[in-house]
Amino acid sequence: MGKSILTNVRIITPFEEIFPGTIEIENGVIKRVYAGKNPIGENLEGKIIVPGFIDIHTHGIAGLDITYSSMNGSEDNVEETLLKMSEKYLSHGVTRFLPTTVTASHEVLLIASRGVKNAIAYQKKSCIGAIIEGLHLEGPYISKEKKGAQNPEFIRLPSIKELKEYWEASGGNIKTITIAPELEGSVEFISYARNLGIYISLGHTNATYEKTKAAIYAGANRATHLYNAMRPINHREPGVIIAVLESPQVYLEIITDLIHILPQIINFTIGHAGIERIVTITDSIIATDLPDGEYSLGGLKVIVKDGICRLEDGTLAGSTLTMDNALRNLVSIGIPLKDAVRTMTYNPARAVGLYKVGAILPSYSADLVIMDEELNIEAIYVRGEQAI
Numbered sequence: 001m002g003k004s005i006l007t008n009v010r011i012i013t014p015f016e017e018i019f020p021g022t023i024e025i026e027n028g029v030i031k032r033v034y035a036g037k038n039p040i041g042e043n044l045e046g047k048i049i050v051p052g053f054i055d056i057h058t059h060g061i062a063g064l065d066i067t068y069s070s071m072n073g074s075e076d077n078v079e080e081t082l083l084k085m086s087e088k089y090l091s092h093g094v095t096r097f098l099p100t101t102v103t104a105s106h107e108v109l110l111i112a113s114r115g116v117k118n119a120i121a122y123q124k125k126s127c128i129g130a131i132i133e134g135l136h137l138e139g140p141y142i143s144k145e146k147k148g149a150q151n152p153e154f155i156r157l158p159s160i161k162e163l164k165e166y167w168e169a170s171g172g173n174i175k176t177i178t179i180a181p182e183l184e185g186s187v188e189f190i191s192y193a194r195n196l197g198i199y200i201s202l203g204h205t206n207a208t209y210e211k212t213k214a215a216i217y218a219g220a221n222r223a224t225h226l227y228n229a230m231r232p233i234n235h236r237e238p239g240v241i242i243a244v245l246e247s248p249q250v251y252l253e254i255i256t257d258l259i260h261i262l263p264q265i266i267n268f269t270i271g272h273a274g275i276e277r278i279v280t281i282t283d284s285i286i287a288t289d290l291p292d293g294e295y296s297l298g299g300l301k302v303i304v305k306d307g308i309c310r311l312e313d314g315t316l317a318g319s320t321l322t323m324d325n326a327l328r329n330l331v332s333i334g335i336p337l338k339d340a341v342r343t344m345t346y347n348p349a350r351a352v353g354l355y356k357v358g359a360i361l362p363s364y365s366a367d368l369v370i371m372d373e374e375l376n377i378e379a380i381y382v383r384g385e386q387a388i
Contacts, residue, residue, distance in 0.1 A: 005023070006042050007041030007044065009370075014346055014360075015338070015346075027384065028366055029364065044370065046373065048372070049370050052095025053345060054349050054358055055089065055097045055282055056098045056100075057253060059100050059102060060085065061089060062088045064084050065296075066082060067108065067298050070115065074111065079115045082119040083119055092324045093324045093380060096367065097130050099116060099135060102151065103138070103152075104140065113174065114170070121171075131382065141157065158184075159189075172197075175199065175352050177193060179201070181211050182208065186215060190220055193219075200218075204229045206240075207240045209242060216249070222253060225253050225260065250277065254269065257320075280344040282326060284322065285317065289320070366381055367383065
């Protein structure tokens with residue numbers, strides 16, 4: 001790794017904008033950030049530079065899916081799939097991500113865990129594409145009433161015994177788990193997971209306000225795709241949504257395809273909770289970047305029409321959203337660019353304990369996305385090396 005200087009560019013840190021600004025990179029790390037131009041740097045006049053996007057909730061893309069590969073192959077097949085996914089994500093500005101499983105059998109999730117461990121080990125030797133930061137287990141410990149597009153056949157109660165096996169199989173690379181806090185044994189499970197360093201998100205849940213708050217006190221710090229697959233708000237039972245909204249330590253995932261949540265609700269959530277708690281996710285599935293048609297999610301048939309994913313009964317089943325489109329969507333509904341960028345860089349990093357990434361600051365990893373004024377991606381850097 002060498003040195004590079006990017007100058008005369010609009011920098012979104014994402015806490016503020018610097019224009020014209022300069023970034024100096026050395027050995028894969030941001031060395032200096034300052035206002036003004038550097039005559040020996042690469043002139044990026046008319047361009048915008050932001051931190052690399054971080055997607056902590058994505059199932060698949062371009063015909064590739066972590067759960068599908070685990071159901072239909074070996075851990076080697078999962079590793080190969082994940083490495084291919086990492087290249088696809090990179091083209092949309094994602095420089096780090098958490099491959100996300102759906103509810104499946106114990107054996108399938110063990111295969112997924114081993115595959116993630118192997119893929120992370122491979123990237124340490126030869127990093128191509130977006131960096132895999134660990135595994136997100138979305139289920140199987142969720143509510144059957146709020147299962148959404150999860151396979152009910154494999155939904156079960158929280159099991160510390162199973163978690164120990166997943167943790168060992170993954171080589172300690174489980175980063176986060178989505179759980180329904182009303183399930184028997186959930187508080188004990190959350191406490192155990194947090195002691196391992198696993199971050200807990202509350203989702204696919206029919207929990208009451210009290211059950212949700214108990215889970216937050218136990219260490220849960222995030223809500224999975226807020227509003228979707230959750231008990232709705234009731235004036236006599238505020239439920240999970242009010243509980244997470246009023247808890248300042250809880251990050252809030254939102255799918256910004258403008259289908260799962262309408263613009264009015266996105267703006268309300270940001271206005272109430274504050275931009276520092278919002279985490280933009282894609283919840284993307286295998287059909288992303290592919291034509292409309294029939295696909296699979298965790299063994300369930302998914303029909304994609306006009307880019308919208310649904311089960312046969314009409315239930316939304318993930319999305320075909322990409323992070324660059326998510327950014328454009330947020331800006332289109334009036335969210336300031338720096339705030340929109342923060343929800344897909346710094347915030348997701350903090351939500352799952354990733355440090356020295358997600359911001360354009362000295363000592364941070366030089367993961368950068370260069371865009372034109374229409375927010376189209378023109379170049380991408382991963383650890384200071386131009387990847388696209």
